[in-house]
Amino acid sequence: MATKLETETLIEVLRDADRIAVLTGAGISAESGIPTFRDKNGLWKKFRPEELATPTAFNQNPRLVWEWYDWRRGIIAQKEPNPGHKVLARWEKIFPALSLITQNIDGLHQKAGSRNILELHGNIWKLRCTKEGTITENYETPLKDIPPLCSGCGAILRPHVVWFGESLSSTILQKAFLLSSQCEVMFVVGTSAVVQPAASLPFEASEAGAKIVEINPDPTPLSPYIDFSFRGKAGEILPLIDKDLKRKSTAQKE
């Protein structure tokens, strides 16, 4: 856990920084009640990704895959952003250039008010036509028809998310690497930092000279390389950092 002195140093660094990047993972939504993937009760401890989150699984059994996503949409629909999401939304207003890069598909950053978001793995509230590639927003839960069909051409719709074995959007990925290489501080919040290419972004940032701040109750493979470590929950640590930031800016005005 960062000491008081380290926290004060971080606040100084933040006060001088213009470009801040934040990389989030499932852990930031854990306190909202959305299960992570690799924790004790994580989704990948109960379900097999190869049966539910690959193009092959979808081709073989679209109904099963859709039932799983419909179930997850039902859980997410009832959840609200937590204080961690809210602090990041506030920071978008106070830092000249804050970019939020998320691996999450739950849409809670948007619900908290963040606008400048790069969704690396897609969004569970968007559906994509398997034939035409058109993307539509859909908040119906439970879905009336499983699998849902395209209103334009009648083909099956799929969740607009990235599955195992699929590539991320090259436009989004290039932008994420660019923002990482240009930021002065990168926060890495609630990710096990094992899934590529997202796991490379903090290294990109660090090699370009950025300070890396990790917020996670548990160590990750990234932990040995970071500058500031906060061992705790995002919904508690981010508000604490935010409080110190506010205190500092009030003190400077006086």
Ligand code: OAD
């Ligand atoms: P993981 O489930 O792999 O990791 C969640 C991380 O959050 C762990 O390191 C936890 O220690 C941490 N954590 C748990 N509670 C937390 C809290 N309250 N505050 C902060 N951290 C907390 O999730 P991701 O790293 O997001 O991909 O997983 C990456 C990708 O793997 C996902 O986007 C998904 C999955 O397969 C796709 O579906 C393509």
